[in-house]
Amino acid sequence: MKKTLSLKGIGLGFLIVILVLLVVYQKNLTRLYTAVTLYDKDKIANNFLTMYESFNATVIPASSQPLPFPVDPQPLPELFDYEKQPMTLTTFLEDTQTTGLLVLKDGNIVYENYWFGHARDKQHISFSMAKSFVSALMGIAIEEGFVTSIEEAVTDYVPELVGSGYEGVRIKDVLQMSSGVGFNEDYGDFNSDINRFSRATAFGTSLDDFSASLVREREPGTYHHYVSIDTQVLGMVLTRATGQSLSHYLSEKIWQPLGMEYKAFWLADDDGMELALGGLNVSLRDYAKLGWLYLNQGTWTDNLNHTQQIVPKQWVIDSTRADAPHLVAGENNPASSSSFGYGYQWWLPLGAEDEFAAQGIYDQYIYIDPDQKLVIVKNSANYRYTDKSLNWKAKHYAMFRAISEHFSNKQ
Structure with missing residues (x-):
């Protein structure tokens, strides 16, 4: 009997230990599961809308004086040309599993739509x-x-x-x-640096320590050479220089004055x-405000019609x-790993006149065409994003330019 009771006691004690470990490590297990299944076809759209629920996240409050864009709904073009062949725009949106699309023309929202659970008041991973938000903060910090x-x-x-490097x-x-x-940014390679970094993020380990582990490859x-950790280093510079978190500085210098509608x-x-290189979760309308700010060379007009230079x-x-x-x-720049040009954390598309863009993996875009006053x-949540044979980026820019031309011709 004593032996039986002892074994029962051991079993109960083991169960208690397991339950305690589950409670203690539940957050890490949740983060790890989300990271492992992040791009799964049946989970990707919801994951991109709920990242801040699975991982540590700081909150940037909505502006105390929200300033919505006026709305003037208009239809999109039905077709756009890619390599001299017509493509149906709605089919392309479906093929890339678009969750949200907004077109801002002359300061008015002329098109806005959501799919796969996205909505006006929901935050989507950036x-x-x-990176382009971090660049804006750097410009302000210098000023x-x-x-x-x-x-x-x-x-x-x-x-x-x-x-370090x-x-x-x-x-x-x-x-x-x-x-x-040196850095391998291939999201399709499980052992790439960026995926190692993603797994480190899942465990909540120090982003600063990871950044300091990288080594020099070139002069x-x-x-x-696109190295996402470069932006993480910019975040480190900003936090040390300003004495503030990135979230606090962003809230004070951009979120509040731009009248961001949502937290x-x-x-x-x-x-x-903060995950400076890509961890923002923002509503579609508030992403558009950064685009409109940059289209207007850093100036912003508030609720009282006061214009100020933000960046x-x-x-x-x-x-x-x-x-x-x-x-x-x-296409053949021997000193670049990309056919696109680059500024301070902004992309300069191939064949662009005055366009520029912020880009994120799995087809996140803020496209800006200044002379057409269009964002x-x-x-x-394009689960086929890593299939490079499908030329997603080139097709996106063909679509963006067709939309810009469409609304320009309607004037």
């Missing part, structure tokens, strides 16, 4: 569109004197990076994705450092142009 110059080294502000690298080279740091400022969430590690005009100009050969768009925001 992925790398967050306010927190950062002296982009010619300074990132290690002047973040000494923890001394000894970022030691001595200029802020400018990091802004232009030309840091020289900085000579080759354009946002910024994914963060267990130390509270320095020269910063917007410099951010949206290529100022060195390795940053110029071209397009697209959220997607």
Whole structure:
């Protein structure tokens, strides 16, 4: 009898230990499960709308004086041409599992629609569109004197990076994705650096420590190679220079003055450092406001018809142009890993006249056509995104340009 009771006691004790471990590690298990199934066909759309529920996230409150865009609904074009062949626009939206699409023309919302559970008041993961928000914050920080110059080294502000691939690298080279740091950004490769980083994020481990682990591959400022951790380093510079979290600085300098309609969430590690490279969760309408701000070279008109310069005009100009050969768009640029050009965390599309864009994986876009006074925001959950044979990016820009031309011709 004593032996039986002892065994029962051990069994009960083991069960209690298991239950305690489940409670303690439940959050990590939830994050890990979300990360592992993030891009699954049957889960991807909902995952992209609920990332902030599974991971650590800071909250950026909606503006105390929200400023909605006027609405003037109009139809989209039925077709657009890709490589001289007509494509049906609605079919392409379905093929890319579009969750939200908004077109802003002359400051009016002329088209807005949602699918797969997305809605006007829901926040969708930005992925790398967050990089353009971080760039705006850097421009403001320089204007306010927190950062002296982009010619300074990132290690002047973040000494923890001394000894890493970022030691001595200029802020400018990091802004232009030309840091020289080695990084594999292939989301289709399970063992790529970006996927290792994603798994580290799932466990809430230090993003700063991961950034400091990378090594030099090329001479900085000579080759354009997209390294998402470059933006994480910019986030580190900003938090050290301003003494504020990225979320607080974004709230004060952009969310409040732009009259953002809805709160946002910024994914963060267990130390509270935001995922600067792609962790914002924002409504479609509020993404459009960053586009409209940059279309107007950083100026904004509020509820009282007062216009103020939110982001320095020269910063917007410099951010949206290529100022060195390795940053110029071209199919065969030997000093770039992309056919697209690059500014300060903004893409310069191939064949562009004045267009520029923020882009995120799985087909997230803020497309800006300044001379047409047009902004397009697209959220997607394209589970076939990694199939490069389908030329998703080129097709998107063909569609964006057709939409821009369509609304231009209606004037």
